[in-house]
Amino acid sequence: MHRQFSLQPYSRHYSHSKNCFLDFMELKSDGSIGVNSKYAPKMKAVLEKYQEFKKNETLLFLDFVTVADYLFLLRSVTRIMSALKEHAMYYLAAAVSDFFIPAQKMPQHKIQSDGGLTLTMDQVPKFLKPMVTNWVPCGFIVSFKLETDPALLVDKSRHALTRYGHQIVIANLLAIRKREVILITRDSEFQIKLTEDEIAENIEIESRIIPELTKRHDEWIRNADHVDM
Amino acid sequence: MHRQFSLQPYSRHYSHSKNCFLDFMELKSDGSIGVNSKYAPKMKAVLEKYQEFKKNETLLFLDFVTVADYLFLLRSVTRIMSALKEHAMYYLAAAVSDFFIPAQKMPQHKIQSDGGLTLTMDQVPKFLKPMVTNWVPCGFIVSFKLETDPALLVDKSRHALTRYGHQIVIANLLAIRKREVILITRDSEFQIKLTEDEIAENIEIESRIIPELTKRHDEWIRNADHVDM
Numbered sequence: 001m002h003r004q005f006s007l008q009p010y011s012r013h014y015s016h017s018k019n020c021f022l023d024f025m026e027l028k029s030d031g032s033i034g035v036n037s038k039y040a041p042k043m044k045a046v047l048e049k050y051q052e053f054k055k056n057e058t059l060l061f062l063d064f065v066t067v068a069d070y071l072f073l074l075r076s077v078t079r080i081m082s083a084l085k086e087h088a089m090y091y092l093a094a095a096v097s098d099f100f101i102p103a104q105k106m107p108q109h110k111i112q113s114d115g116g117l118t119l120t121m122d123q124v125p126k127f128l129k130p131m132v133t134n135w136v137p138c139g140f141i142v143s144f145k146l147e148t149d150p151a152l153l154v155d156k157s158r159h160a161l162t163r164y165g166h167q168i169v170i171a172n173l174l175a176i177r178k179r180e181v182i183l184i185t186r187d188s189e190f191q192i193k194l195t196e197d198e199i200a201e202n203i204e205i206e207s208r209i210i211p212e213l214t215k216r217h218d219e220w221i222r223n224a225d226h227v228d229m
Numbered sequence: 230m231h232r233q234f235s236l237q238p239y240s241r242h243y244s245h246s247k248n249c250f251l252d253f254m255e256l257k258s259d260g261s262i263g264v265n266s267k268y269a270p271k272m273k274a275v276l277e278k279y280q281e282f283k284k285n286e287t288l289l290f291l292d293f294v295t296v297a298d299y300l301f302l303l304r305s306v307t308r309i310m311s312a313l314k315e316h317a318m319y320y321l322a323a324a325v326s327d328f329f330i331p332a333q334k335m336p337q338h339k340i341q342s343d344g345g346l347t348l349t350m351d352q353v354p355k356f357l358k359p360m361v362t363n364w365v366p367c368g369f370i371v372s373f374k375l376e377t378d379p380a381l382l383v384d385k386s387r388h389a390l391t392r393y394g395h396q397i398v399i400a401n402l403l404a405i406r407k408r409e410v411i412l413i414t415r416d417s418e419f420q421i422k423l424t425e426d427e428i429a430e431n432i433e434i435e436s437r438i439i440p441e442l443t444k445r446h447d448e449w450i451r452n453a454d455h456v457d458m
Contacts (some may be wrong), residue, residue: 004246011245017233017292020240021250022279025272033273035262043254044262050251063246098342109377110403113327119348148338174339 001073001094004063010050013042067100067124074127078135085138086224089217090131092143100124128164140220141166142213148174157184167220170209178205183212230302230323233292239279242271296329296353303356307364314367315453318446319360321372329353357393369449370395371442377403386413396449399438407434412441 002008007015014021024039035043053059062077064070081088099121111117132141143166145157150173157169161184171182179199183190192208231237236244243250253268264272282288291306293299310317328350340346361370372395374386379402386398390413400411408428412419421437 006246008245008249011249011251014250015234015245016237016240016243017235020237021243022240022276025276027273027276027280031273033264033269033276040262044256044260047251047254047256047262051256098340099346110375111327113352116352117328117350119350121346121348123342123345146339 001062001064001070001077003094004065006063008061009059010046010053013046066103067097068103070094070096071125071127074131075135078131078139082136082139086140086221088136089140089213090136090142091213092128092141095144095146096124098124126164128160128166132165138224140217142168142170145169145171146174146177147171154182154184154189157182158186161186168213168216181205181209183209230291230293230299230306232323233294235292237290238288239275239282242275295332296326297332299323299325300354300356303360304364307360307368311365311368315369315450317365318369318442319365319371320442321357321370324373324375325353327353355393357389357395361393361395367453369446371397371399374398374400375403375406376400383411383413383418386411387415390415397442397445410434410438412438 013019014024021043024036024043026034026036028034034040062073064073078090081090101119101121105120128141128143143160143164145153145160147153147156153171153173157171160169161167167185169184171184172180179194181192183192190212192205192212194203194205194208242248243253250272253265253272255263255265257263263269291302293302307319310319330348330350334349357370357372372389372393374382374389376382376385382400382402386400389395389398396414398413400413401409408423410421412421419441421434421441423432423434423437
């Protein structure tokens with residue numbers, strides 16, 4: 001699930017404002033279009049993976065615009081996926097707003113500007129509680145907690161785990177989120193931090209997060225099996 | 230001038246959420262990457278124009294993030310361009326917010342969500358007045374007025390012309406802005422409207438707006454010459 005117009009898997013390597021693909025293309029002498037040899041190997045690797053997922057349909061893209069769209073979509077998807085029981089992992093990485101203006105409070109027309117503006121926004125409903133309790137009670141649920149103040153990060157993450165009862169919070173600070181996160185469970189903290197060398201090599205922190213989560217999800221499945229027997 | 234991450238000229242034909250360029254590429258039997266023959270002619274035309282502007286440096290991209298960035302950048306650019314006198318046209322198409330939160334009122338950290346939120350925003354300064362009066366008094370200035378309520382559109386556009394003293398307002402309604410606009414001057418209204426056939430052929434309304442503006446700008450230059458003599 002992604003917000004409409006967000007960068008997407010595969011094509012994200014060629015966003016129009018950075019690495020515009022037109023910069024890597026060239027007109028050949030025979031009149032055809034090709035890819036500059038300097039950039040072709042990377043683009044070929046991306047294209048191969050892209051075509052593979054298209055052929056095998058291993059990714060389902062669902063886009064949303066409003067917070068209400070997101071919540072209804074999430075409920076529908078998780079209810080369908082609840083049949084997978086403990087075998088489903090829910091990786092809730094979409095950065096959904098904390099506040100919103102409900103549809104019934106929206107003005108019909110553009111707000112006229114003759115002075116300042118005071119906006120009153122409602123808090124977005126805490127959907128993790130019903131998701132954990134009712135929608136997918138056996139699922140392995142990973143949420144994110146983004147803060148800017150390091151002093152709040154771990155306490156708030158742990159508070160979320162206690163309040164909602166899910167399995168893992170990935171805690172991250174806005175300024176360093178691409179090189180350092182903490183995986184927090186009810187009784188442990190596990191730091192994932194890229195080295196300077198890894199950052200220089202454009203290693204993405206997700207390539208460290210996902211294997212760690214997969215390992216923990218496998219444990220979760222094994223433990224659930226034991227309970228079933 | 231464009232907002233950071235806005236779609237940009239040329240590459241806008243291949244936005245990642247619509248017409249992702251990876252869908253038009255293919256892996257050839259010799260291991261190279263090419264463009265599917267169905268899409269190659271259009272991409273070739275776009276690429277040729279893109280490479281031409283790159284070579285000749287006929288476009289300067291300036292990006293902004295905040296309203297303050299935009300206003301300072303606009304003042305700098307217009308002051309530099311004021312040397313061109315009546316030969317410069319200023320086409321103010323960037324959709325700048327009507328309201329903003331000044332830097333000194335910004336919280337340092339992420340706003341905590343424990344209930345609703347009330348935001349107080351200031352009105353964005355009306356920069357057209359100083360621009361017309363002081364920054365580029367001889368320039369040909371075109372602004373945009375976007376509304377959702379048809380009843381307000383023409384009156385508000387005419388009010389802007391009287392208030393700021395510039396030359397043209399392009400009035401448009403959100404719902405139909407890609408097929409219909411009105412060019413409004415102090416004493417005339419000129420409607421530009423695409424036919425159903427033109428819409429079906431993907432004609433863009435800018436291809437009708439720009440020639441009309443160029444014609445009027447030429448008149449503006451001729452009239453200014455007379456005044457100079």
